[in-house]
Amino acid sequence: MKSFCKVGKLEERYSIDRETWKKWRLGYRNHRGEYIAPLLEKGIEWNYLNSRSVLYDEELIDSFIRNRSDPKEHLKNVEVYLQSLSRPKRVGRLAKSKSPANVVSRGEQ
Numbered sequence: 001m002k003s004f005c006k007v008g009k010l011e012e013r014y015s016i017d018r019e020t021w022k023k024w025r026l027g028y029r030n031h032r033g034e035y036i037a038p039l040l041e042k043g044i045e046w047n048y049l050n051s052r053s054v055l056y057d058e059e060l061i062d063s064f065i066r067n068r069s070d071p072k073e074h075l076k077n078v079e080v081y082l083q084s085l086s087r088p089k090r091v092g093r094l095a096k097s098k099s100p101a102n103v104v105s106r107g108e109q
Contacts, residue, residue: 004055014065025054040064044078057081 007018025046027038040046045060060074060081067074 003058005058007054007056010056010061021056041078044081 007021010016010021011018023036024039025042028036030036040056040061042048044057045064046054046056049055060078063074063077067077
């Protein structure tokens with residue numbers, strides 16, 4: 001199961017202040033007024049819990065930090081994550097197999 005955390009835990013773990021996390025999440029303007037795009041993508045590495053709280057995906061953030069010098073490696077981890085989301089998971093009564101022995105035709109009822 002995926003593990004999510006708030007910015008406080010990330011501050012402690014990586015010694016990176018919350019303003020930096022915010023810049024990486026939302027983008028910012030540098031000292032020359034140039035816009036720097038966000039480094040973390042909403043819906044993948046982070047998402048809003050409510051209007052005041054943000055949750056970060058711990059596994060993907062760890063990958064982001066470890067691979068700062070090699071962003072392509074982090075993107076591979078993101079692709080694996082996205083592929084894991086696209087697989088349909090069968091739950092409930094749909095998960096049970098319908099073997100021919102269990103199927104009753106309408107005429108036999």
